[in-house]
Amino acid sequence: MRSLLLPEFTISRSDSCDRCRACEHQCSFGVHTYDASQDMMISDNYRCAGCQRCAVFCPKGAIEIRPTPSFYRPNASWSRERIEDIKRQAETGGVILTGCGSDKPFRIYWDHILLNASQVTNPSIDPLREPMELRTFLGSKPESLSLSDMEAGTDPVLTLETPMLFSAMSYGAISYNAFQALAIAASRSGTFFNTGEGGMPAEMRSQFKEHTIVQVASGRFGIDAEYLNSGAAVEIKIGQGAKPGIGGHLPGEKVSQHVAATRMIPEGTDAISPAPHHDIYSIEDLEMLISAIKEVTNYEKPVIVKVAAVHNISAIASGIVRAGADIIAIDGMRGGTGAAPKAIRDNVGIPIELAVSSVDRRLRDEGIRERCSIIAGGGIRCSADVVKAIALGADAVYIGTAALIAMGCTLCQRCYTGRCSWGICTQDPGLMRRLNVEEAAQRLVNLLSAWSHEIKEMLGGMGINAIESLRGNRDQLRGIGLHEWELDVLGIKGAGE
Amino acid sequence: MSVRRQKLYSKEICACSIFGAMSRTGERFTGERVIRAMANMHHRGNGLGGGFAAYGIYPEFREYYAFHLMFTGDARAQREAKRAAEEFLFRNFDVVHDEEIPHSDDVYVRDPPLLWRYFLSPSKHGEDIHLPDDEYVVRKVVHVNSAIDNAYIFSSGKNMGCFKGVGYPEEIGRYFMLDRLYRGYLWTAHGRFPTNSQAWWGGAHPFGLLDTTVVHNGEISSYGTNRWYLEMLGYKCTLHTDTEVVAYAVDLLMRRQDLPMEVVAKILAPPTWETIDRMDVRERELLTTLRRIYGPLLMNGPFAVIIAQSGRMIGLTDRIRLRPLTVATRGEMFYISSEEASVRLISPSLDSVWSPRGGEPVICELDGRLKHEIAAPA
Ligand code: SF4
Numbered sequence: 001m002r003s004l005l006l007p008e009f010t011i012s013r014s015d016s017c018d019r020c021r022a023c024e025h026q027c028s029f030g031v032h033t034y035d036a037s038q039d040m041m042i043s044d045n046y047r048c049a050g051c052q053r054c055a056v057f058c059p060k061g062a063i064e065i066r067p068t069p070s071f072y073r074p075n076a077s078w079s080r081e082r083i084e085d086i087k088r089q090a091e092t093g094g095v096i097l098t099g100c101g102s103d104k105p106f107r108i109y110w111d112h113i114l115l116n117a118s119q120v121t122n123p124s125i126d127p128l129r130e131p132m133e134l135r136t137f138l139g140s141k142p143e144s145l146s147l148s149d150m151e152a153g154t155d156p157v158l159t160l161e162t163p164m165l166f167s168a169m170s171y172g173a174i175s176y177n178a179f180q181a182l183a184i185a186a187s188r189s190g191t192f193f194n195t196g197e198g199g200m201p202a203e204m205r206s207q208f209k210e211h212t213i214v215q216v217a218s219g220r221f222g223i224d225a226e227y228l229n230s231g232a233a234v235e236i237k238i239g240q241g242a243k244p245g246i247g248g249h250l251p252g253e254k255v256s257q258h259v260a261a262t263r264m265i266p267e268g269t270d271a272i273s274p275a276p277h278h279d280i281y282s283i284e285d286l287e288m289l290i291s292a293i294k295e296v297t298n299y300e301k302p303v304i305v306k307v308a309a310v311h312n313i314s315a316i317a318s319g320i321v322r323a324g325a326d327i328i329a330i331d332g333m334r335g336g337t338g339a340a341p342k343a344i345r346d347n348v349g350i351p352i353e354l355a356v357s358s359v360d361r362r363l364r365d366e367g368i369r370e371r372c373s374i375i376a377g378g379g380i381r382c383s384a385d386v387v388k389a390i391a392l393g394a395d396a397v398y399i400g401t402a403a404l405i406a407m408g409c410t411l412c413q414r415c416y417t418g419r420c421s422w423g424i425c426t427q428d429p430g431l432m433r434r435l436n437v438e439e440a441a442q443r444l445v446n447l448l449s450a451w452s453h454e455i456k457e458m459l460g461g462m463g464i465n466a467i468e469s470l471r472g473n474r475d476q477l478r479g480i481g482l483h484e485w486e487l488d489v490l491g492i493k494g495a496g497e
Numbered sequence: 498m499s500v501r502r503q504k505l506y507s508k509e510i511c512a513c514s515i516f517g518a519m520s521r522t523g524e525r526f527t528g529e530r531v532i533r534a535m536a537n538m539h540h541r542g543n544g545l546g547g548g549f550a551a552y553g554i555y556p557e558f559r560e561y562y563a564f565h566l567m568f569t570g571d572a573r574a575q576r577e578a579k580r581a582a583e584e585f586l587f588r589n590f591d592v593v594h595d596e597e598i599p600h601s602d603d604v605y606v607r608d609p610p611l612l613w614r615y616f617l618s619p620s621k622h623g624e625d626i627h628l629p630d631d632e633y634v635v636r637k638v639v640h641v642n643s644a645i646d647n648a649y650i651f652s653s654g655k656n657m658g659c660f661k662g663v664g665y666p667e668e669i670g671r672y673f674m675l676d677r678l679y680r681g682y683l684w685t686a687h688g689r690f691p692t693n694s695q696a697w698w699g700g701a702h703p704f705g706l707l708d709t710t711v712v713h714n715g716e717i718s719s720y721g722t723n724r725w726y727l728e729m730l731g732y733k734c735t736l737h738t739d740t741e742v743v744a745y746a747v748d749l750l751m752r753r754q755d756l757p758m759e760v761v762a763k764i765l766a767p768p769t770w771e772t773i774d775r776m777d778v779r780e781r782e783l784l785t786t787l788r789r790i791y792g793p794l795l796m797n798g799p800f801a802v803i804i805a806q807s808g809r810m811i812g813l814t815d816r817i818r819l820r821p822l823t824v825a826t827r828g829e830m831f832y833i834s835s836e837e838a839s840v841r842l843i844s845p846s847l848d849s850v851w852s853p854r855g856g857e858p859v860i861c862e863l864d865g866r867l868k869h870e871i872a873a874p875a
């Protein structure tokens with residue numbers, strides 16, 4: 001069937017193009033070809049993903065990729081996206097898949113929250129001259145300390161040198177190179193990366209043990225006792241912000257031999273994670289899985305439970321804490337994904353800002369806030385978001401999309417195709433090689449260090465020199481352009497109040 | 498603003514003068530010199546709050562809790578508050594003596610409330626029978642302060658008392674005739690410079706819970722964090738001041754969790770990780786555990802504080818020492834002050850004077866040697 005869609009992007013090539021064919025080589029979607037008869041480069045706009053790979057790599061800077069200017073007659077009810085989705089589905093009869101976090105214009109609360117700074121009544125602190133501390137502990141904390149028996153009641157914790165961790169991205173969804181880069185960067189920055197549900201390649205285990213969080217998801221890929229013990233913590237993934245209530249699907253094409261071995265499944269088969277864990281149909285079942293994992297790991301590792309931010313998130317979180325989780329990770333609706341049905345990604349869940357604040361408050365009201373730590377993820381875009389998340393009650397944040405962007409991702413949303421031209425979201429050996437592990441790791445380390453510096457500057461301005469004094473400190477936040485109910489949920493005052 | 502949010506994190510901001518004097522041998526002295534010392538720091542306050550805590554002043558009632566109450570509002574409101582508070586007190590305590598707190602009409606103060614004191618011991622009923630006395634008293638105090646309109650218990654320890662109000666500290670001192678009527682072995686004092694003008698007698702400092710009192714100069718940037726932690730553990734921060742938060746933290750750690758002051762100081766003002774990481778294993782583990790568990794009680798931002806309890810006085814500044822604190826000794830006398838000049842005024846020659854380092858507590862105990870005398874540089 002001939003597609004009736006307009007191309008999404010228009011490619012223009014200036015006269016400076018000397019037909020080196022670099023773009024042809026770089027484009028993983030087969031857009032550019034060389035026509036020898038005319039000695040000309042030809043581009044097929046229809047196939048372009050807008051990943052900008054060719055534009056960046058063209059030695060002459062001859063290529064420009066722009067959203068196509070052609071349009072359907074403007075219609076407030078029938079936007080271009082709605083029209084094209086219908087045409088696409090009429091052509092395929094299938095669910096529309098997409099990658100990355102939702103790109104819909106839901107209110108981004110971070111941008112409606114302002115930070116405080118000291119003036120006169122207390123001094124701001126200069127982070128260049130004074131110590132400024134970001135060390136963070138994640139895990140269950142006892143209510144009090146017994147000096148005679150310091151061991152008693154101290155559960156295992158994760159120690160982070162900066163309050164940011166890389167969120168779960170599985171080997172299989174991302175390339176081996178990207179996976180390694182995350183592991184290296186986490187260990188150099190004194191923080192953690194998360195294996196996601198694809199298992200942990202055996203050869204990486206001993207080197208990165210101290211900086212790995214191993215994940216257990218509904219597909220149970222690659223899980224055995226050795227795997228569970230190959231990291232510093234175990235995360236049970238119940239849900240993901242981009243697709244709450246939905247399982248995962250890694251297409252067979254991405255299941256290479258090594259991916260298959262790590263996941264403990266046959267090569268080339270689809271790796272399908274069911275929507276729920278079929279041994280968790282209630283909170284008691286979660287409690288049993290947590291206990292089982294603690295038993296297998298000899299009570300030496302904190303257990304994280306990751307859930308998507310949904311409507312009753314605070315009650316759910318309270319249940320999770322009572323079920324024995326040491327850390328709860330909440331993933332907001334703008335969280336990324338390798339592949340998700342577009343309808344789910346763009347319509348299910350709630351923003352992380354609201355979720356983290358109401359969870360923190362609920363746990364405080366119940367007096368169990370210190371029994372677990374909170375990691376907020378799904379929509380953290382910059383250091384200010386980190387500061388705001390912590391002031392709203394998070395202990396630390398997960399960053400996923402930002403880490404991918406640091407490695408080169410341009411959010412073209414084609415991760416599910418396995419053709420990532422930046423070598424991040426692919427198992428194609430040729431594409432994968434494009435991502436230099438050492439360089440990608442360095443970019444990640446740089447990002448964390450840049451954000452850490454900025455966090456220190458913001459803390460110093462508030463007159464705070466240790467990150468623990470920011471946690472839940474809503475005093476340092478004011479809302480702007482928000483409704484009363486939104487301020488209430490966030491638990492902050494309006495600007496000027 | 499919705500009521501729910503209005504209650505969230507409103508905080509008074511103020512700066513101050515603080516002063517403490519203690520006789521280590523337990524010699525009792527009047528408040529006369531303390532008032533003079535405070536008058537010397539007149540400019541550090543703005544007349545919107547002054548107060549004193551004095552220890553050892555009620556030896557004849559030393560077995561009994563001494564409650565100081567203020568009843569505010571117009572004459573009728575005061576009478577009604579007194580009636581309601583007394584009804585509650587007489588039901589829950591054996592009151593052995595009560596009287597108006599004496600004051601001098603020669604000193605002009607603005608809108609003084611009706612001030613009354615009660616000497617009493619717990620009379621527990623029902624489930625309360627199993628509570629320790631101190632816990633019982635704390636709960637009753639919290640009840641009066643939160644549930645009875647216009648009645649406020651501002652002092653509740655044994656053989657000690659707080660005196661405070663709206664005015665310069667020297668005016669408040671003379672109003673209560675602290676220079677004539679009372680002799681104590683330990684005095685602390687506070688002059689206040691709030692940045693809002695809604696002066697209220699109960700809002701003056703010191704703030705006390707049982708026999709722990711706090712005078713404080715600073716603005717704690719971690720207030721929001723400290724407060725949620727304490728509220729989670731059952732404290733109600735109704736006064737919205739940093740001082741209240743420090744007092745509750747001390748109560749939680751020392752009375753409820755039985756930690757020694759040295760450890761408490763390391764919780765409120767811990768050393769930096771750089772310092773901790775260089776310590777030997779035992780110390781490093783202790784301090785790491787303290788920060789891990791008690792991170793939310795770290796008092797961040799500038800403060801200098803004098804904490805007093807029966808038999809001891811403690812001076813402490815924030816971890817990077819952003820507010821002044823001077824410590825001095827002369828014979829058995831021990832002084833802590835915002836300014837050295839005030840100490841020199843009442844004790845021109847001193848045996849030693851020093852400024853403690855940030856986060857280093859200075860602890861002075863009765864009948865004992867100054868624990869941190871050693872900390873004094875030569
Ligand atoms: S898909 Fe990427 S590489 Fe290919 S033409 Fe479009 S922008 Fe260039």
Ligand code: SF4
Pocket residue numbers: 051099100404408409410411412413414415416419420421422423424425
């Ligand atoms: S990871 Fe690759 S495919 Fe996915 S959005 Fe980024 S560049 Fe595109």
